[in-house]
Amino acid sequence: MVKSICYTVAALAICIGLFLFTEWYVKTQFEEFTAALETLYDKTEEKTANREDGYAVRSLWEDKKSKLHIFVPHNDISYIDYWLNETCGLLYNAEYELALGKIEVLIQISENLPGAYGVRLENIF
Amino acid sequence: MALIFIRTTIIFITLLILMRLMGKSQIGEMQPFEFVISLLIAELACIPMADTSIPILYGIIAIITIFILHQLVWLLTLWFKPVRAVVSGKPSVVINKNGIDEFQLKKNNLDVSDLIENMRTAGYFNLDDVYYGLYEANGSFSALEKPEKAGYSLPLLLIDRGKTDSQNLTRCGFDKERLQSFLKEQNARIRDVVVMTINGEGRIYFQKRGEKYKIFNTEVNGNW
Numbered sequence: 001m002v003k004s005i006c007y008t009v010a011a012l013a014i015c016i017g018l019f020l021f022t023e024w025y026v027k028t029q030f031e032e033f034t035a036a037l038e039t040l041y042d043k044t045e046e047k048t049a050n051r052e053d054g055y056a057v058r059s060l061w062e063d064k065k066s067k068l069h070i071f072v073p074h075n076d077i078s079y080i081d082y083w084l085n086e087t088c089g090l091l092y093n094a095e096y097e098l099a100l101g102k103i104e105v106l107i108q109i110s111e112n113l114p115g116a117y118g119v120r121l122e123n124i125f
Numbered sequence: 126m127a128l129i130f131i132r133t134t135i136i137f138i139t140l141l142i143l144m145r146l147m148g149k150s151q152i153g154e155m156q157p158f159e160f161v162i163s164l165l166i167a168e169l170a171c172i173p174m175a176d177t178s179i180p181i182l183y184g185i186i187a188i189i190t191i192f193i194l195h196q197l198v199w200l201l202t203l204w205f206k207p208v209r210a211v212v213s214g215k216p217s218v219v220i221n222k223n224g225i226d227e228f229q230l231k232k233n234n235l236d237v238s239d240l241i242e243n244m245r246t247a248g249y250f251n252l253d254d255v256y257y258g259l260y261e262a263n264g265s266f267s268a269l270e271k272p273e274k275a276g277y278s279l280p281l282l283l284i285d286r287g288k289t290d291s292q293n294l295t296r297c298g299f300d301k302e303r304l305q306s307f308l309k310e311q312n313a314r315i316r317d318v319v320v321m322t323i324n325g326e327g328r329i330y331f332q333k334r335g336e337k338y339k340i341f342n343t344e345v346n347g348n349w
Contacts, residue, residue, distance in 0.1 A: 008196035011189050018186070019127035071126070074178045119127045124135070 022071050027114045029064045034110045036060050040087075041103045047096050054088035072117070080109055126186050133169075133190040137161060145214060147234060156213045156263055158198045162191055213262045220258030220268070224338030227286070227319050233260060237285045237320045244268070251275035252322060252330050253340065275340075278325030287316035297323050298346040311339075 036057050043049035061084055065077050083106045090099035116123065144157040155163065166188065173184030202209040217229045219240055230240060241252070243266040249255055253275045255268040281293040283304070294304060308315065311331065319332045327345040332338035 004196060005200065008193055008200070011193050011196075015126075015130060015186065015189055015193070019130065022126040070180055070182055073180065073183075117126070117128055119131060123128050124131055 023118065026068065026071055026117060029068055030110045030114045033061060033064060034107060037103055037107045037110060041100065041107065044091070044096050044099050044103060047094075049091055049096070049099070050094075051088065051092040054091040058084055058088055072113070076113060076116075080106065080113075083109065126182070129183055129186045130190045133165075133187045134194060137165065137191065137194050140164060141212065145212075158195070158212055162195055165191055216259045216261050216267075218257060218259045220252065220255055222256065223336075224332040225252065225319055227334065235260075238282060241280075241282060241322075251280055251324070251328075252320065253338065275330075276324045276326055276328050278328075280322040280324040280328075280330065282320070282322050284315060284318045284321035286319060289315060297325075299323065307343075 040049060040053055040057050043053055061080065065080070068077060083102055087099050087102040087106065090096075090102060140161040141158055144161055169184055169187040169191065173179045173181045198212055202212055217233055219226050219229045219233075219235070225237065225240065230236065240258070243260075244250070244252070244255070244258065247266050247268060249258075249268060249270065251274065253271070255270050257269040259267055261267055281297055282290055283293055283297070283299065284290070289301075289304070294300065307329075308318070311333065313333045317334050319334050320330065320338075321332070322330045323343070323345060325345065327343045329341040329343060330338060331341060
């Protein structure tokens, strides 16, 4: 009996710990990624961004996504991959106007994605 | 992650309520919450295993949630008796000294033929072979048997909750006119009859709705 209660409490504690960690970790990772995207946006707007900037953001994302795969459904990660690769291609060709639209989408995704896993009524049902 | 925990809990509670509402006919040898768990575990384990777009942690969290819920339900049923009745249900006495309790049968979504089938599985071939018959909370059938068996011929079900079985009527040579005259003698209409069975020795078990069962003897062609 005591053993069972201990197992239950331990399982519950692990779950709560994991929930808090995941919430914090995913939010932090996406905040950092959003900040990098916003910098890229500003540089693109000023038309000073080059392909190296795009690749830098992409390598930052590559580093983050290898860990985010544990917590975030892989389909959501592949959306970011898709838009980020498009952005890099446009920056490579110096098509700043088109790249701005793609970066805007990326910023929106990375701002909204952590919220999609939060405990909210619309997410539960 | 917390989302998975909450969603799993909601599905667990919903399934548990549904299983309880479905009555004992849907459960076999398991408590309702154990049955719900066995339903869920297989799916929860399979989905992240087969669908590579879902992190495996989602499956693990859902399974741990099921474990926590199982432990909580188990502890609650152990500590609080009323919770046990709500979660696991109570035994239902479907046969008492007056015969079949139709209300209890209906409550558990069972009919007379289900009861007879379960009695046969338990080794009782006549409805009056037992003093009491009950469905346990896990859906299994238990009975307090009478020292002597009511008969040694297989009873056929002629009327099951107001519906006649024409095949069985023909088999025992009990045509509709004879049935009607029997019912007239008993001052009953077919729809008033909870159960009527007859065995090869001509022994009739007859129970009118709201009354105690009666036993009659008649002539039959004992060809079964």
